[in-house]
Amino acid sequence: MNRTDTPVTVIGLGLMGRALAGAFLKAGHPTTVWNRTASKADQLVAEGARLAPTVGDALRAGSLAIICVTDYQTVHALLDASDVELDGTTLINLTSGDSAQARETARWVEQRGAHYLDGAIMAIPPTIGTAEAVILHSGPQTNFEAHKSTLDALGTVTHLGADHGLASLYDVAGLAMMWSVLNAWLQGTALLRTAGVDAASYAPFARQVAAGVAEWLPGYAKQIDSGSFPAEVATLETDARAMTHLIEESEAAGVNAELPKLFKAMADRSIAAGHGGEQYPVLIEEFGKPRTD
Structure with a gap:
């Protein structure tokens, strides 16, 4: 059951922070906001x-506060102010950073008596408040479950562990997927442009290939988790020969071949280590x- 009477605080009113606060307001939560530049709160104040x-x-x-600011250094600076009392607060940090900063901040906050969840927003501000917005949380599950009904106002919220x-x-694993897919698409687009094929014509085929590759992931994951890599589809040596073809085609067309050369270098090292038949x-x-x- 969603509770809409839970008061929420949002600290940091950049584009994302304003979207977060707006979603809480829209869901009916009494919402308090703070930002170093107070004028960024004007529209939110007008909305209640x-x-x-x-x-x-x-x-x-x-008792529930969301902080979404520039970096973890800013988080520490703001929470270390003389008038800040964290005891009893549940703090959810949606500031972008790395895993070491998240763990260190958790220790720092918990030493001050607060409950802490770290998070990552896998969405753009206009999608906040819809199911399209995926927001990841990590930390004690009890902290997450205690506030999930409130956090549901932001989108699809998930507890990872x-x-x-x-x-x-x-977050960074998702970025690795995003950039890898986009860079591979750009490589193919650059190749096809040399034959007069525009990006819009190639995009549907590329999307089909990307979706097909995505279907392989569960089965490949089982191989990784088991540590056994039987060649059910193709051997690494076969893939490496195709990589050579991609490199040669790129160079012949005058297209940058750095990306396929990286693929090939990693495959060559694995083959040299005796894994070519896997x-x-x-x-x-x-x-x-x-x-x-």
Whole structure:
């Protein structure tokens, strides 16, 4: 059952912070806001929000506070102010950062008597308040469950686990997927443009290929988790020969070949280590270790 009478505080009113506060207001939650530049709260105040004069005052308005600011250094600076009392507060930090910062901030906040969840917003501001907005949370599940009905106002909220760093790790893992897909599409687009094919013509085919590859992921995940990589579809050596073809085609067309050369270099190292007869996910061994040169 969704409770709409739970008071919420939102600290930080950039584009995302204003979207978060707006979603709480729309859902009927009494909403207190604070921002260093107070004028950014004008529209929210007009819609019914209360503007707090200080961070400390904002936190005293209720037991649930969302903070979404520039970085973790700003989080610490704001919460370390003399009038801030965190004891008994549940603080949900939706500021972008890395997993080490998330874990350290959790310790820092919990030492001051607060409950803490770290989070990551996998959405753009206009989608906040809709199911399209995916918001990840990590930290004690009891903290999440206690406020899930309130957080549901923001979109599709998910709890990942007790490790406070998980939301940040999922965030960057998602970015790795996004940039990899986009860069692969740009590589193909650059190749086809040399033959007069425009990006709009290629995009539907590329989308079909991306969706097909996505269907492989559950099966490949089972291989990775089991540590066994039988060649059910193709061997890594077969894939490596196709990579060579992509490199040669790119270079012949005058298209940048750095990306396929990276693929090939990683495959070559895995083959040299004796994995050429296994399936593509065996490359997890290369992704799982840093380069030493």
